[in-house]
Amino acid sequence: MMKVGVLALQGAVSEHIEYLKKAMEKLGLEGEILEVRRRGEVRELDGIVLPGGESTALSLLLRKNGIFEDVRGVGAIMGTCAGAVLLSKNISGGVAGQETLGLMDIGLVRNGYGGQLESFCAPLETSLGAIEGIFIRAPVIESVSGGLTVLAEHLGMPVGVQQGNYLATTFHPELSGSTAFHEHFLKLNK
Amino acid sequence: MGMEPEFKLKSGLARMLKGGVIMDVVSPDQARIAEKAGAVAVMALERVPADIRSSGGVARMSDPETIKGIMDAVSIPVMAKVRIGHFAEAQILEALGVDYIDESEVLTPADPEFHVDKREFRIPFVCGARNLGEALRRINEGAAMIRTKGEAGTGNIVEAVRHIREIKKGIEELVKMDTREYAEEAGVPEELVAEARAAGRLPVVNFAAGGIATPADASLCMQMGCDGVFVGSGIFKSSAPEKMAGAIVEAVANYRDAGKLASVSSGLGRAMEGLEISDIPEGQRLSERGV
Numbered sequence: 092m093m094k095v096g097v098l099a100l101q102g103a104v105s106e107h108i109e110y111l112k113k114a115m116e117k118l119g120l121e122g123e124i125l126e127v128r129r130r131g132e133v134r135e136l137d138g139i140v141l142p143g144g145e146s147t148a149l150s151l152l153l154r155k156n157g158i159f160e161d162v163r164g165v166g167a168i169m170g171t172c173a174g175a176v177l178l179s180k181n182i183s184g185g186v187a188g189q190e191t192l193g194l195m196d197i198g199l200v201r202n203g204y205g206g207q208l209e210s211f212c213a214p215l216e217t218s219l220g221a222i223e224g225i226f227i228r229a230p231v232i233e234s235v236s237g238g239l240t241v242l243a244e245h246l247g248m249p250v251g252v253q254q255g256n257y258l259a260t261t262f263h264p265e266l267s268g269s270t271a272f273h274e275h276f277l278k279l280n281k
Numbered sequence: 282m283g284m285e286p287e288f289k290l291k292s293g294l295a296r297m298l299k300g301g302v303i304m305d306v307v308s309p310d311q312a313r314i315a316e317k318a319g320a321v322a323v324m325a326l327e328r329v330p331a332d333i334r335s336s337g338g339v340a341r342m343s344d345p346e347t348i349k350g351i352m353d354a355v356s357i358p359v360m361a362k363v364r365i366g367h368f369a370e371a372q373i374l375e376a377l378g379v380d381y382i383d384e385s386e387v388l389t390p391a392d393p394e395f396h397v398d399k400r401e402f403r404i405p406f407v408c409g410a411r412n413l414g415e416a417l418r419r420i421n422e423g424a425a426m427i428r429t430k431g432e433a434g435t436g437n438i439v440e441a442v443r444h445i446r447e448i449k450k451g452i453e454e455l456v457k458m459d460t461r462e463y464a465e466e467a468g469v470p471e472e473l474v475a476e477a478r479a480a481g482r483l484p485v486v487n488f489a490a491g492g493i494a495t496p497a498d499a500s501l502c503m504q505m506g507c508d509g510v511f512v513g514s515g516i517f518k519s520s521a522p523e524k525m526a527g528a529i530v531e532a533v534a535n536y537r538d539a540g541k542l543a544s545v546s547s548g549l550g551r552a553m554e555g556l557e558i559s560d561i562p563e564g565q566r567l568s569e570r571g572v
Contacts, residue, residue: 100534101300101321128535143297145357148319152534172297185356186316201356207294207380208403212286227293228358228380266293 093122093280096136098162100128100152102144102173106265107273111140114273122277133158138167138256138280141174143227143263146201149173150190163192167256169276175259176201176230184230195254196236199261203231215262217243217251219271224250224262232261242275256280291405291425294358294380295486298322298426298509302499302530303488305329305513307347309354315516318526322358322381324511325351330387330434330567331514331553340388342370345377352379360407365571366392368401375404381426382406384419386570387433387513396571399423409490411444411568413451414467416483421469427483429507430568431491434514436555438492438501440568445489445505452477482506491568494519494552496532496545503536518553525549 093115097107104126111124127133139162141149153159162168170178176185180193184201204210207228215224224245232249235241243251243260251260251272256279264272301321306312312323327343328336342363352359358380363370365384370391374382384397386409399406400423409430410416416427429448431441455463455478464471476484489502490511499510512529519525528545535541558566 099300103296103299105299106296128538144299145297145301145321147316147357148301148321148530151319152531155531156535206352206378207290207358207405208375208378210290210294212289225289225293227290227297263293266289266296 093120093138093277094125094136095122095277095280096125096127096133096139098139098141098149099126100156101148102142103263103265104142107140107142107171110265110270110273111277114270114277117270118274118277120277128156128158130156130158130161133161133165136165138169138276139165140276141168141170141177142265143172143174146173146176147186147189149177154190159190159192163194166281167276167279168194169258169272171260171263171265172227172229175199175232175261178257178259195252195257195259196239197232197252197259198234200231200233202228203233204229213245215243215245215250217271219243219275220269222264222269222271223267225266226262229261287403288425292485294405295407295426298358299486300533301509302526302533303360303509303511304516304526305511306351306517309350311517311522312351312354314523315526316355316357318523319530320357320526321509322360323351323355324360324362324383324513325379326362329514329517331436331518332434333387334434334567342367342373342388345373348374348377348379352377362388363397364388365390366395366397368397371397371402371404375402379404384408384424386430386567390570396422407488409568409571410448411572412447413455413477415572416448416487417467417469417473417477420483420485421473424485426486426488428488428490428511431489431493432558432561433491433567434556435492435558435561436494436515436518436553437558438494438498439558441489441491441493441502442505444491444568445502445507448483448487449506452481452483493529494555495549496528496542499529499532500536500542503533509533515553520550525552
């Protein structure tokens, strides 16, 4: 039976839990969706979602709760917005010394569009189908290496990318009304 | 969910703040301390509520220069306060490009009757509420996030707890009531009442505020069902602000973990000095403003 966690230290946790449950039902999968905060909880997981929130707070709390390396070791990871920041190898616009898990070959700018006045909704045509792209103080993916698959673009810039079993979106599929990205992520869980 | 795209962005930002701590700061240095301690946002002010309370007089929107300095200092969202009903102050904050506006009873109300029509703005608003009726009226005016009023600047959690309970009780009572009757009584559309009843909670994110002074206070509010906390005077009026800030952040993230709470609560120095609510003279309770 599949065990999928949502990192519950801060951010839009309940939204991801709801979407993962729906996605699991749609795919006819058996499994558990759990809020995770502690080491023992993370170690049991097949996959983990890093939700939107504030990446500075999240990366600090990953360290304080002693689960930074454990989360890094989870087999499949989906990061949305702040979660995408955490997955990236290179970030700018952050706080000096802000740590990331650094699992995806992405160069990313935090709050790349600007503050809340620059937040926007835009319809996206993705390789997983049409989805409403909700961008909230979103980061901008400036560069991706050759090994990555771009799943979604907006104005010629990648906004959804995959590298192996890691999935990053700068928008919020958990607010979109569509479970397509959550279904795709569940398929990456072994 | 059928909500307008703009409201999705407004209420969506509040969703991203859940499980987090929003801290009052009066300078770029304090803002950097808050960010480093793990705050999810800062509230840019000239004076924290405890100082507003003790100095008296009319409390207004902060100097835009103060707010701008704080915006330039941090990468996390910056909120700022306007007086109840003062839409011109709100227009100024929108022009500055703050991330959230708090239409706050901590400042001296500008309009004795009306709140700001928040739907007119692209910047989202958070508003205080003592009970379900107040919360629904603010949401109907366009607020995308609610916080309890509590009693700001007292370091006394009792009013915040009262308001959390009142809102919960209101929602429980809704189930037994005719939604139309309740809507008429509260002065809001029936549709909004029905939405709260169906969800069994407020239709927007709800934070605790007003009197939180320790990690235990923050945990209490979270365990009672709040989505996150505002800490006003509680951090920079304590004897070791950096430690207190970090401890409250950890307490909110691990609010049900008593062992963790015990360890983060240890050796924090003095919390802010508290104020007994009954010692506040009649007419000086901030939570009575803007119903």
